[in-house]
Amino acid sequence: MSSPTTSRRPGELTARELLRFGWRQLTSMRTALILLLLLALAAIPGSIIPQEGVDALAAGNWKEQHPDLTPIYERLGLFDVYGSVWFAAVYILLMVSLVGCIVPRVGVYWRGLRAQPPAVPSRLARMPDAAAYSTDEAPDAVVARAEALLRSQRYRLREAVGRAEGSAEGSAEVSAEKGYLREAGNLLFHLSVLVVLVGFAMGSLLGYKGGVIVVVGEEWGFTNTPSQYDDLVPGSLFAADEMDDFLLKIRDFDVEWLESGPRQGMAQGFVSHIDYCVDCADDADPGFTSYDLKVNHPLTIGDTDIFLIGHGYAPVVTVRDGEGEVTYSGPTVFLPLDQSFFSFGVVKAPYAQPEGIGLQGWFYPTFLNVDGNPITVMGDARNPLLSFNVYRGDLNVAAGPQSVYELDTSKAEQLTREDGQPLRLDLTPGETAELPDGLGSVTFEGVERWNKIQISQTPGKLVALAGVVLALLGLLGSLFVRPRRVWVRARREGESTLVEVAALDRSGGGDTAAVVATLVSDLQQQEKK
């Protein structure tokens, strides 16, 4: 690490000095620390303000509710904090600081590895942890034993100590060091942080993530091309031709319902039995492979991961218009509003004659009427009921793209009963309701299911994983290896030999007093034998 020593002389700084000064500042430990805290601070807004990339729906709602703040927040990038310029600025500065700090230390470490442990300091008694004892043994003999002891404890010894280095006659000493792996671990940890960042960047730049709702049944399916996705979030460098070519169908779907207990009526386990084929776009009769897709059991095809993340009901509805023509027919995806799968959906028949028909509906999987209130008692479709409000007129489809889960009623008129209350059609499977004024009829044919499938490509995920694993290994070395130096000096003092032992732990976490005490007692014990 470089300390921020300023080379400022009285008078001006040259541009070169200024640059060097700036670089030293940037790569100083203090700057790293402040940048780390800044990174933590910068991450906070993204957990408070709904993020477009995390929950687009919530972000959209938030914007609707805060029309004044929205433009300001948008300019500040607060709906996409983790992709914003200022967030990037913090972590890029941190990474630059890290490289500037760590890379030079790799060189220093490399040289240190090949260097000798440093010479014995002249005044051992001054060391924070030191001890001494007297003996009759000759200095050389004491030190020879100390060397053997230290070597057996995997210390590295300084060579050619003693007289050769000019110490006085009748004196011997040894300098030993161990714990080199600490610094290695520290360097590995910091460099691995860069590896993680590279892996993460690969994923967000080159990958994509998308979702699609697929209705269960052989006649429906999904082909992996961009247009088939309901929502697709590509990385900025994503190329669509990187997408794996496959087709999948959901043959069957099983849900296990909880029949008792506090979560009674909720889905417990669910499995999607899917058939898929790879590179089969042009095959007339492709060979399918089966797979049981479950939560926590994704399917991997090529570089693509496929996940089951949700499910729901798609009531099959047929709308006939006033002229008896079928103007709408098929499974209609309803979105669950709560855990009982009470769901909401809409049916649009804008081109019905003589007037457009719009239906806004609620689906009760297991309908029960409790004191006049319709409720659903569980998520399984045991007594399905579909309840519609009806609109007539212009559904405003000419105005541009609309959500298929919302009905634009701004230009339409809601049908009412004679008492002025909104008209409601309550249908059980197989039932048909005639609309008033010869508008047509609505039939509830039956219930299908849908699965929400999430599909993604995340290149670099193994790079990122390798990075964190290496970082963890490095961290363990960095935190638990105790670097220490131990010195022993023995010299003749009158009739006896004075043996001094001292140790130093540069990490500041170790217990060097114990090291010294053990070494002294080992030396004395051996002597007694």
Next chain:
Amino acid sequence: MTDASWETLSNQAVAAAGVVYFLALISHLVEWSAFAGRLAPGQRVEALVGSRVGDSTAADLVPTEQETSADEARERRAAMFGRLGLLLTGLAAAFHLVGLVARGMAADPNRVPWGNMYEFTLAGTFVVAVAYLALYRRFSLGWMAPLAVGFVVVCLMVAVIWLYEPVAPLTEALNSYWLVIHVVSAILATGAFTLGGIASAVYLVKARRPDATTGWLGRVPSLASLDRIAYRIHAFAFPVWTFAVLITGPIWAHQAWSSYWSWDPKEVWAFITWVIYAGYLHARATAGWKGRNAAILALVGMATLWFNFIGINYFSETSQHSYAAPAVAVVDAQQGM
């Protein structure tokens, strides 16, 4: 035994643990009240730093001349209550363990007892208690007793009063062996960080009167050893936290939600916690940040940790980590017809 009786056993064991922890707390408070405002002889303070408080060797030190027999009696009483407190804490932890195990046995199918906030708090406080007991001798943690036990009592109360939920099976996304690994490590780190945070808090209190020889502060280890104890505990917790939130968390998220890191609020706060603790470790090696500022960072880290664990669930509706949420898709409004 039926599931219902396991559940009853669990609730009773947790209640018993709470009561016994409370008694342990009282015992430690009595222990400390014996010293309130009293002058502890200098050399005795030294001795207490090195050996554990309440240890008979500490209490039986050769008294100095000016020491009266009243002081001696006080010492002995304190030592007795200290030992009693420790014993009660051990007993309470045993009840606590029974409560946890029974909770897991009460579910059908049997499962790990950390599927919701209540259970997570139960498990987290258990780790705090066990870590405290395990390190008691090694780090001479006697001075920490009222704080550690008090913390456990308060958290257990919060869990029982506000967070309690009847036993229920795990939701689908939680049903994975990664849950076991991820949550075990997260709980372990949370417990250890909490103990380290307590040590750092005491450091800050002690830093105001580093030479105090009276009362409780006089018995607390020196600033240097407080700093070292806090560091050692944090140095254990940090890699465990790294493993929990940056390795097993993403692996599990990748399996369950298709994206190993999606900046979900819970993930964001786990990351913030991680970065702050990295800052703490840096601060200890940075001139001008050692000691006081490092200890403050450790407390900030602990605050983010517990905020993430409890606060974010109430604060954010978008978190996928809300334990009770169903595995129902949040389907984005789809464009186009």
